[in-house]
Amino acid sequence: MNEQLLSVGIDMGTSTTQLVLSKLHIENLASSFTVPRLVITNKEVVYRSDICFTPVLADNRIDMIQIQQFVQEQYAKAGISKEEIQTGAVIITGETARKENASEVLQSLSGFAGDFVVATAGPDLESIIAAKGAGAHTYSKDRSTSIVNIDIGGGTSNLAVFASGDLLDTGCLDIGGRLIKVDQNSHEITYIAPKIKQLAERRGIALALGQRVTPADLEPIIGEMVKLLEESVGIRPLGDFYDTIVTNKGLKLDRNIASISFSGGVADYIYNEATGDVFQYGDIGILLGRAIAASPLTNQLTVARAAETIRATVVGAGSHTTEISGSTITYTDESFPIKSVPILKLSLSDESGDDETLARAITDKLSWFKLNNDLQQVAIAIEGKSSPSFQEVQKYARGLHKGMAELLEQKYPLIVVVHHDMAKVLGQTLYALLDYKKDVICLDSVVVDNGDYIDIGKPIADGKVLPIVIKTLVFH
């Protein structure tokens, strides 16, 4: 059996918006004599869109109509219709995520792009998606090494650290190629981002709007930006401006990182020498790339070539956001897709007690999800046990049943997400406790945490598995 999923990725970044179409190949790797084990075996990008500037209206809101037109045009160019899209993700990144109508645009665009195209946002997710699109996780896995990918776009630098294919950490800095804009013809500064202005003042670097500049004039401020990047990956002691430049959090830096890769628009000018005028894009992207290429970032760490540079995030969104659930699961309801359900992950101590402890913990924590006393739809996540006994499964089911009492009153099915392989039996046990009257969706082999959201698509591979997207939805 070899099934394919057509996936779309759309990235609305600070400066550019792009789209890719990917094919995800799904195969059952188990022999005929064991329970099925479906996995995504291959991901290939089949269509890359043009890159357009993210359209912004005069009042600094995102121009939704233009973006929809862009998506329609690209679908037509690729020769596909919206109905053929089976999965995918729209990610809103960098400065664009901070626009007033960011959330609204994201939600409506995801619906516009396809039935199961999910909305995602958040600096951590951005870092992970870009690094995966750049191939950093594969690099670290294949070479059994650690790597940091820095996705340097127009407004932010997103960091993600992987070791042997596992994600270790993420971070984000307000450093990007379009934080200083320079007029292509007059070479006058037309824009300086607030934090960069502050940095220049702190360091006593003269920098003002309307100032006519040469690359040499910009060297000091770009040098400071590169130093901050060096600090962010642990090859320079943290300086006095580091905390200011960090968007939400930096890396923990608790271990040495062996390699580095770069993605994002600036990356092209780290890996390659630019031809033509350095101000051809009206910003400092090329100069920043050059400065990074000549810095300790590339001398002290082993430089890995990214699989994608400016398209890393969009390829990540198209190819690396959709996962599939474990292959032995329970679902008694078919009303998919289910979109953007927040996760309530229980702690290990909640799970290790008896069913009463579990039930109490769920009841307590469900109150976090109450808005004006109204409980939202929530998916309960547990670690579970590898090879549990039937008694233990019953304990989990009783605890969940009791703890989720409030959720039972909602019209939605109960959603339980388990890490270890036990979802089929747990789902059946729960369904029995509910007297087969309330629908249950119980998935396993999925790792989630508090703050995450889950989207669940229509069953694939003869109903054996469900496509899912684990994501965040954080607007600044």
Next chain:
Amino acid sequence: MNEKDLKSMIESILNEMVGNEPAETNAKPAAPAPSAAPSEAAVAVAQPTASAAAQPTMAPQEQMQEQVDTGECLDDITEINLRKLLLVDDPEDREGYLKMKEKTPARLGVGRAGPRYKTITSLRFRADHAAAQDAVFSYVSEDFVKEMNLVAVETLCSHKDEYITRPDLGRQFSAETIEYIKQNTTKQAKVQIMVGDGLSSAAIEANLRDIVPAITQGLKMYGLEADNILFVKHCRVPSMDVIGDATEADVVCLLVGERPGLVTAESMSAYIAYKPTVGMPEARRTVISNIHSGGTPAVEAGAHIAELIKTMIDRKASGIDLKL
């Protein structure tokens, strides 16, 4: 194990030897004499400074006290998780090696002592082999069969050797047994579950408690019932065909111990067939194998089997006739 533990271990081993000695060397009738002499030797070995020699009268008393069985025994080396044990000295990339070992139960990274295995590798190999042999040659206990409320029957084999050497007898029942089976099962049931010791009694005792309730619970969800579960001693897989003929059940599901290997002795398979009958092609059986704590968990396998049985009943087919 630290030095102190080692010392007390040697002491207790020596004491055990000494404790057994009087029975064998009962040439001297005087009670204290035989035990006094060896105990001196024992203490002398355990404590090379031989402080006991200075106080010979103390020795027998100490000896008597220490003879009490504290229930201690050597660590069970089969409990060591081999996937986390790297015995290569000074590996170039320990993390990478362990990462590789995570993916396979094969005994990688065992290192060597000269051209041979290290002692622990050698002992573990023997221990695992012994567990495998035990699994084949032991029986599922009668108490267990009772606890699980199974209907116990046996094939034509009269003992394990015959079971091993005569596969043909392991798939047949006497006329009386077939009559007994007919009387103790539901005729033309939708599902007949049976359990067979097969080549691993250990597998049955390890998994049955968890898989049976998982299967019956799953079946119940589909409105199916399975009672009067049979237990077949000296069981070969095709014995399920005879059960199929005798009970006329729609689906027969046989849970049977798999031939044990060195990775686990507790692996179980489920052979499931739609209306099995003696002489049918093997291809009509559907198999779910590798059910054990390190493979497919018994409870999860049970839930899957329930669904599989339901599919077979709906589609009236099994084995290669059933496209899944």
